[in-house]
Amino acid sequence: MSFSVIKRSLLAICILSQAACHAADLNTQVTAGVKQENKPNVLILMFDDMRFDTFSYRGGPVHTPNIDALAAESTRFDNAMTTTGLCSPSRAAMYTGRWGHKTGLDDNVELYHTRLAELDLKEGGLIKSASEAGYFVGHVGKWHLGARGTELRGAEFDEGQGHEPKERFSRVYTPYSKVPQVEGYYAGKTDENGEKHEYFITLDGTYEDTEAYKKVVYGKEMLRKMAKDDRPFFGVVSFNQPHPAYRVPEPYASMYDPAKLELPKNHLAKRVNKPLAQDGIWWPWHDVGHMSDMDWRKSRSFYYGAIAMVDRIVGELIETAKQEGIYDDLHIVLLGDQGSMLGEHGLYDKGPYAYDELMRMPLLIRNPHLVPKIVNRQVSLLDVTPTVADWMGLQLDGELDGHNLTPLMTDGDKAEAGQPDTALYAYEWYNGSWFGIRAIRTPELKFVWNPGDNRDELYDLKNDPFEINNLIKDKSYKKQRADMVTLLKAELARVNDPALKMLEHHAKAYL
Missing domain, CATH: 3.40.720.10 (Alkaline Phosphatase, subunit A)
Known part of the structure; x- marks a missing residue:
């Protein structure tokens, strides 16, 4: 049945019933072959x-x-x-x-x-x-x-x-x-x-x-x-x-x-x-x-x-x-x-x-x-x-x-x-090799947790946008490091990441 026939039928129903007319939105799809309004390409x-x-x-x-x-x-x-x-x-x-x-x-x-x-x-x-x-x-x-x-x-x-x-x-x-x-x-x-x-x-x-x-x-x-x-x-x-x-x-x-x-x-x-x-x-x-x-x-x-x-x-x-x-x-x-x-x-x-x-x-x-x-x-x-x-x-x-x-x-x-202006990043595997990496980034800082290693990373993106200097052990960044760990824990909790449990153990040294 063509769309025009269906449309005329709906109009006839509308004449018979004002309630039916209100319910029948003639701009919506009535067959699979008619483009739906408000459905973007x-x-x-x-x-x-x-x-x-x-x-x-x-x-x-x-x-x-x-x-x-x-x-x-x-x-x-x-x-x-x-x-x-x-x-x-x-x-x-x-x-x-x-x-x-x-x-x-x-x-x-x-x-x-x-x-x-x-x-x-x-x-x-x-x-x-x-x-x-x-x-x-x-x-x-x-x-x-x-x-x-x-x-x-x-x-x-x-x-x-x-x-x-x-x-x-x-x-x-x-x-x-x-x-x-x-x-x-x-x-x-x-x-x-x-x-x-x-x-x-x-x-x-x-x-x-x-x-x-x-x-x-x-x-x-x-x-x-x-x-x-x-x-x-x-x-x-x-x-x-x-x-x-x-x-x-x-x-x-x-x-x-x-x-x-x-x-x-x-x-x-x-x-x-x-x-x-x-x-x-x-x-x-x-x-x-x-x-x-x-x-x-x-x-x-x-x-x-x-x-x-x-x-x-x-x-x-x-x-x-x-x-x-x-x-x-x-x-x-x-x-x-x-x-x-x-x-x-x-x-x-x-x-x-x-x-x-x-x-x-x-x-x-x-x-x-x-x-x-x-x-x-x-x-x-x-x-x-x-x-x-x-x-x-x-x-x-x-x-x-x-x-x-x-x-x-x-x-x-x-x-x-x-x-919070943050972005979460993960690198769990690379072609069969496990790393478990999680990183949290703000416009100012980036903290990278490397659970497959005993060395993590902290970068000051404002002063070192090229990420050359790892500040993870720099005592002058102790507060920033703790703040970034807290942000990472919150984001892992939000997405129910099972890595959170391990992070909580590893992060004790940073908090």
């Missing part, structure tokens, strides 16, 4: 290991006009923090709104030598909830939470996976080939073009030949299908870029001159009084003793080229939304799952630590009905989930650990005036 653009500090809208070194334009229409959360500097746990947190000690997903999946294969299917998260609420749900690209995970949660458009095997519970990927490759670098060997391909690669071909562009094509196709469907939609386009090794074609490979790059104060800073885990080689390319000054500079320049390519990606997807007539009312979230190290503290990629270069992430949220603004208060990746769920009217499948960001988007920083 939502698009999440997620990028892998994307730092917060390289975009031109942040005063960074990369010209990013498309991301800048989106930032100008969005709420900029300039102090957004991830939950874990590791792909699978951070993504699980974003989709479910819960910490890993509740979902069971606190490590990478499907990689040597993790114990985990997937996010439990009972954790339906945003994708399943949106599907059950009548949304057209699509997912393109990297998921990294188990094979077929988006399909099994109800994604109708499910293309361009970027990190998963096709079968559930496959054997883990093991980086055998990377070990001799890195060993060869010590012997003076290099890869094609004289490059170190575990760190930077000039890809053959052009932008249109890259794996990233394939996801752009799928993303455009998804948006076109969504524009033609009568249902509201929830779409995710998730890219492996700019995850290391930093790989881009020309012109991006030579877009930034490595010899002219400005390096931060903590670039290759010697790690003094730091936890032993920071010296570990948790993945073959963490062995960086062979890296020359120019190698580090090239890695950074290729990362910058990757960000320039990301900007092109964002521009093409937004242009498609405009061409399809769905942009004006489109709610958009642009974020990275975590940051990445480019030589700060002599570290590359990611690992079991809580430095800002890894902990902080970009976050732009566009609600077309709200005035754009900049929010300086710290927010968490976990806060994205309740915010999106509130927009879409979703009933999620469990308690949420994050906070709805709408008050901050509406009223700015004053919406949470007088409340």
Whole structure:
């Protein structure tokens, strides 16, 4: 039966009964094929290991006009923090709104030598909830939470996976080939073009030949299908870029001159009084003793080229939304799952630590009905989930650990005036190795509890924003240290983290 027939029938009922007329809201969905009013269309653009500090809208070194334009229409959360500097746990947190000690997903999946294969299917998260609420749900690209995970949660458009095997519970990927490759670098060997391909690669071909562009094509196709469907939609386009090794074609490979790059104060800073885990080689390319000054500079320049390519990606997807007539009312979230190290503290990629270069992430949220603004208060990746769920009217499948960001988007920083400005971070596992790290950050200080070590960390972010000097044993910071421990205990209690019991024992020396 067509919508027009149903509508005429409802009008007839209204004539017969004023009460029925009042109850029948003709602007609501009467069939699955009619778009529901007040159900926003939502698009999440997620990028892998994307730092917060390289975009031109942040005063960074990369010209990013498309991301800048989106930032100008969005709420900029300039102090957004991830939950874990590791792909699978951070993504699980974003989709479910819960910490890993509740979902069971606190490590990478499907990689040597993790114990985990997937996010439990009972954790339906945003994708399943949106599907059950009548949304057209699509997912393109990297998921990294188990094979077929988006399909099994109800994604109708499910293309361009970027990190998963096709079968559930496959054997883990093991980086055998990377070990001799890195060993060869010590012997003076290099890869094609004289490059170190575990760190930077000039890809053959052009932008249109890259794996990233394939996801752009799928993303455009998804948006076109969504524009033609009568249902509201929830779409995710998730890219492996700019995850290391930093790989881009020309012109991006030579877009930034490595010899002219400005390096931060903590670039290759010697790690003094730091936890032993920071010296570990948790993945073959963490062995960086062979890296020359120019190698580090090239890695950074290729990362910058990757960000320039990301900007092109964002521009093409937004242009498609405009061409399809769905942009004006489109709610958009642009974020990275975590940051990445480019030589700060002599570290590359990611690992079991809580430095800002890894902990902080970009976050732009566009609600077309709200005035754009900049929010300086710290927010968490976990806060994205309740915010999106509130927009879409979703009933999620469990308690949420994050906070709805709408008050901050509406009223700015004053919406949470007088409340503690803190961010919690955790690093429970890295590919099968346990660390149990918990960190609490304020705008002034950061305390990192390392229960797998006997050395914790305290940083004065105002006087040492590069986190070079560990003040954990500095007597002049005794009160600040105690205050930070108290804040960490309160936050662990709020989210029912079982690590609290151990912290209470370890923290006795600090209180």
